[in-house]
Amino acid sequence: MELAIEARDLRKTYPPDVTALDGLSLSVAAGTIFGLLGPNGAGKSTTVRVLSTLSRPDSGSARVAGIDVLAAPVRVRHAIGVVGQKHGSDPEATGRENLVLQGEFYGITGRELKQRVAASLERFGLADAADRRVKTYSGGMQRRLDIAMGLLHRPRVLFLDEPTTGLDPEARVSMWREIERLAGEELMTILLTTHHLEEADKLASQLAIIDRGRVVVEGTPERLKNDLKGDAIQIELADRQGAVARVALERVTEIGEIKLEGRTLRARAQDGGAAIPAVLAALDAHGVRAASVTLARPSLDDVYLRYAGRAFQQAQTEPEEVAA
Amino acid sequence: MTPLRQSWQVTMRGIRVFLRNPAYLAMTLTQPIIWLLLFGALFKAVIRIPGFHGGSYIDFLTPGIIVMLAVSSAGWTGMGLIEDIHGGVMDRLLVAPVWRGALNAGNVAYAALMIVIQTVLIVLLALALGANYTGGVGGVLVLILVAALLGAAFASLSNGVAMLARQREALIGAVTMVLLPLTFLSTALMQESLVPGWIRTLAKFNPVNWAVEAGRSAAMQKIDWGLVGSRVGLLVVLTLACGTFATRAFTKYQQSL
Numbered sequence: 001m002e003l004a005i006e007a008r009d010l011r012k013t014y015p016p017d018v019t020a021l022d023g024l025s026l027s028v029a030a031g032t033i034f035g036l037l038g039p040n041g042a043g044k045s046t047t048v049r050v051l052s053t054l055s056r057p058d059s060g061s062a063r064v065a066g067i068d069v070l071a072a073p074v075r076v077r078h079a080i081g082v083v084g085q086k087h088g089s090d091p092e093a094t095g096r097e098n099l100v101l102q103g104e105f106y107g108i109t110g111r112e113l114k115q116r117v118a119a120s121l122e123r124f125g126l127a128d129a130a131d132r133r134v135k136t137y138s139g140g141m142q143r144r145l146d147i148a149m150g151l152l153h154r155p156r157v158l159f160l161d162e163p164t165t166g167l168d169p170e171a172r173v174s175m176w177r178e179i180e181r182l183a184g185e186e187l188m189t190i191l192l193t194t195h196h197l198e199e200a201d202k203l204a205s206q207l208a209i210i211d212r213g214r215v216v217v218e219g220t221p222e223r224l225k226n227d228l229k230g231d232a233i234q235i236e237l238a239d240r241q242g243a244v245a246r247v248a249l250e251r252v253t254e255i256g257e258i259k260l261e262g263r264t265l266r267a268r269a270q271d272g273g274a275a276i277p278a279v280l281a282a283l284d285a286h287g288v289r290a291a292s293v294t295l296a297r298p299s300l301d302d303v304y305l306r307y308a309g310r311a312f313q314q315a316q317t318e319p320e321e322v323a324a
Numbered sequence: 325m326t327p328l329r330q331s332w333q334v335t336m337r338g339i340r341v342f343l344r345n346p347a348y349l350a351m352t353l354t355q356p357i358i359w360l361l362l363f364g365a366l367f368k369a370v371i372r373i374p375g376f377h378g379g380s381y382i383d384f385l386t387p388g389i390i391v392m393l394a395v396s397s398a399g400w401t402g403m404g405l406i407e408d409i410h411g412g413v414m415d416r417l418l419v420a421p422v423w424r425g426a427l428n429a430g431n432v433a434y435a436a437l438m439i440v441i442q443t444v445l446i447v448l449l450a451l452a453l454g455a456n457y458t459g460g461v462g463g464v465l466v467l468i469l470v471a472a473l474l475g476a477a478f479a480s481l482s483n484g485v486a487m488l489a490r491q492r493e494a495l496i497g498a499v500t501m502v503l504l505p506l507t508f509l510s511t512a513l514m515q516e517s518l519v520p521g522w523i524r525t526l527a528k529f530n531p532v533n534w535a536v537e538a539g540r541s542a543a544m545q546k547i548d549w550g551l552v553g554s555r556v557g558l559l560v561v562l563t564l565a566c567g568t569f570a571t572r573a574f575t576k577y578q579q580s581l
Binding site for chain 1: 326329330333337340341344345411412413415416417418419420421422578579581
């Protein structure tokens with residue numbers, strides 16, 4: 001298997017003592033969409049910055065498109081395209097001007113550049129707006145321009161750092177279609193970071209879940225979900241009786257992997273439907289009142305909970321790390 | 325070739341913004357007029373000071389005002405980079421295989437171009453007010469050159485500070501802190517023999533004064549080639565040093581990411 005991205009034991013600390021990467025390792029096969037999934041501050045953007053030569057790790061090594069990012073950053077820059085979290089386009093320039101500037105910086109000039117820019121505007125549905133200033137573009141149009149700019153020099157590896165953040169649902173779905181088309185038509189490797197579980201599930205053929213600067217689990221979305229074996233049961237308690245409820249549920253043989261967060265209890269069961277009566281009976285016997293019980297097929301949220309040891313939503317709102 | 329092409333692209337970016345924003349355009353063009361008229365009115369009496377022998381007030385003040393305006397305009401150059409950093413443009417530029425020097429040089433060339441435009445405006449306006457360019461067209465060209473060189477040096481400094489500090493407030497602080505002292509520690513607004521001795525001593529090391537002396541000598545007086553040559557030489561060295569500093573600041577910025 002040819003590897004498009006290979007990262008070994010990347011570490012990076014921001015002063016005073018924020019650990020952004022804590023021994024992160026990754027392998028991405030050429031020609032695939034790889035999803036890097038994690039809450040804000042997990043280290044996704046730092047990973048992209050290091051792999052795209054924008055910043056240097058404190059230690060560790062990485063190769064992108066077969067080139068060492070630390071030893072030959074300029075060669076890596078020629079081989080990669082980067083679509084950052086923020087808009088990278090110049091709002092005062094038109095779409096066409098942005099693309100021309102981008103092409104010039106990658107050494108594409110003259111007629112070749114003109115043709116590529118025109119084709120790119122056409123392809124991303126920006127031909128009509130090509131000569132309007134970018135500050136008049138909608139969020140979706142700006143994002144398409146960002147991607148057009150990242151692709152203009154035909155990179156072998158494309159980094160998409162949270163490509164749908166800030167887009168409305170409609171624009172998000174059309175962006176997903178665009179990314180799928182990219183992977184299908186061009187033989188390109190895409191590293192996609194996201195904190196949308198749904199997005200990772202839909203787009204990526206391979207996933208790594210990262211938390212606190214390291215990969216906690218890696219695999220195909222299907223495999224990760226199958227590994228969980230069984231259904232997720234979620235119980236909302238009526239009162240603050242988490243500890244008691246936990247003790248009660250630990251005696252129920254039908255369920256396992258009980259996790260408590262505030263008033264929410266989560267557990268896994270081979271057959272969720274059959275386990276619920278036993279769960280309710282056990283809670284009742286300990287005088288615990290359940291406000292609601294839900295049963296769900298495993299989702300990536302459950303995968304995340306299992307490997308990162310906390311629910312995605314909760315990790316998302318923890319303020320301990322900077323979202324840099 | 326490529327570094328030049330890339331720098332030119334960056335310069336073009338600035339020129340486009342300039343041409344497309346009427347308010348910005350209007351401000352850039354009216355600023356020289358206001359400065360010349362205000363300073364001219366304020367310092368009109370300078371020629372009546374005993375010991376003053378600089379000719380008419382407009383002859384004396386024009387080079388000083390040109391140089392002041394050059395430093396002031398150039399000082400804000402880094403603002404564009406701070407915008408780029410906050411807007412995400414900078415990161416996109418830095419992951420491209422573009423020469424870091426072009427990101428500075430292109431901006432500096434744009435700043436120098438603006439200064440040349442403003443300088444030409446002041447020169448013409450002063451002419452209308454009765455300035456007497458003893459040095460002729462050649463002398464005026466030297467005046468424009470020193471203004472552009474000094475402006476280029478300060479534009480680089482501004483870019484460097486912007487990349488290191490990344491905060492508008494820090495750049496505003498730096499510009500305001502530097503601008504007035506450098507102007508007042510020079511002969512921009514007052515004849516050398518009339519300023520206190522300690523200012524005269526400090527002025528020898530002040531780039532603003534190098535530009536004022538060279539520009540005034542070339543355009544307004546009987547040209548002193550030794551003076552002009554040495555001051556232009558110093559300004560060239562300063563411009564290159566500041567350019568190097570700014571280019572390194574881009575690397576420094578990246579190291580902090």
